[in-house]
Amino acid sequence: METVAAVVVTYNRLNDLKKCLDTLRQQTRKLDAFIVINNGSTDGTTEWLATQPDLQVTNQANLGGAGGFATGIDTAHKAGFTWLWCMDDDCLAAPDALEKLLASPNLGPCIKNSMSVSVKDHDELAFFVSRPNKEYRKVADMAPVDLVYGVASFFNGTLIHSEVVKAIGIPDKNLFIWGDEVEYMTRAQKLGFPVVTVPSSVFYHPPSFDRDGIPWPAAWKQYYAVRNQRRVLQNQHGKTIGRVLFATWAAKATMQQALAKRANRLYNFLLYGEAALDSLTNNFRKRPDTILTLKLYKWRHKTV
Structure with a gap:
């Protein structure tokens, strides 16, 4: 029987984390484990997590998203789960998001990503994607197909097969943030593992805030x-x-x-x-x- 563990990385967003975990606990396909990596939070997250008996928690220094997912993926893989469902703490999963991922066409060991939709505008994708012959901006750009190959919004509802982790290892914690997820994706693609987005599986996420430049600091x-x-x-x-x-x-x-x-x-x-x-x-x-x-x-x- 295939097993699935959620891997959630959090840092100083306790309210977001609570909402994220609520959506995971309400999945139509029940998760087999909840693994939370707390990256040195100072906002009460550590204390709250200690009161949640259904969570497997690792508290560590702030190693960025890369260090958080390195720990989480390593923990889940060593525990023997078939699939690792990875996400940041500001994600909200639709109730059937996991069920839809698992029900999508069988590609063998692979990476399947939920479609990341803007929490502010449900007609728009949270992350714009540009390809040589296709631009993905709206939900309608992805919705008509079962699988969108070569496109995935790591780590926002990213379902990774254990065989992929066995082959490519864990994320490089030295990359810290921003680009570590793309490096991990291209590592999998380099070894021939399919990477796809499943539009029927929906995750809600704040829209990318760097579309018009990021204000200092x-x-x-x-x-x-x-x-x-x-x-x-x-x-x-x-x-x-x-x-x-x-x-x-x-x-x-x-x-x-x-x-x-x-x-x-x-x-x-x-x-x-x-x-x-x-x-x-x-x-x-x-x-x-x-x-x-x-x-x-x-x-x-x-x-x-």
Whole structure:
């Protein structure tokens, strides 16, 4: 019999976490386990989790989404579950989301993702997707088909077969956030595992907030998206070609930030340049408090 464990990573969003877990507990296909990774929350999450007997909780330092899912996937895989259903704490699952994933066409060991719908507008996808011959913006763009191949919004209702984890390992915690999920997806694709979105299975998620640029100081998160892109490109094109493609892309993207008519473009330019240099020199050690551009911004604006 196939078993399914939910893997939820949380950090300082107790109210969101409660709502997320409520939707998981109400699934028409009951889950076999709830594994929650608490990334060093300081808002009462730790204390509340201790009162929930149906949850298997790991409390750890804040290792970012990458470190949280590395721990959660490793825990669930070692426990022997057939499927691992992974999500952030601000996701809301439709009542039949898991049932629909499991009932979708059998692809063998694979990764199946729920369709991520904007919690603010149920006609719009939470994350826009661009493909050479197709743009996915609205729910109607995906809804007509059973499976959308090569598209998945990790980690938002991402169902991963245990055989996939056995082959590709766990997420790289050194990537911290932003890009770690794409790196993990391309790792699976590189070994030939199908990656699909199942439109009949619905997850609700806040819409991507970086569509029009991220305001400072929150823009520091973009550092990781830039830095981690090299790993994605190397998964897709090999180490040498991937490195060259990254260097070319990063140089162009950094100059675009310098020329863009946006507030804080100097900081955006410095941030992209710092991230690109760190990536090319294989410096994946930086955490938010050691990103030089962020430290400069805080010093000049007297923020803490």
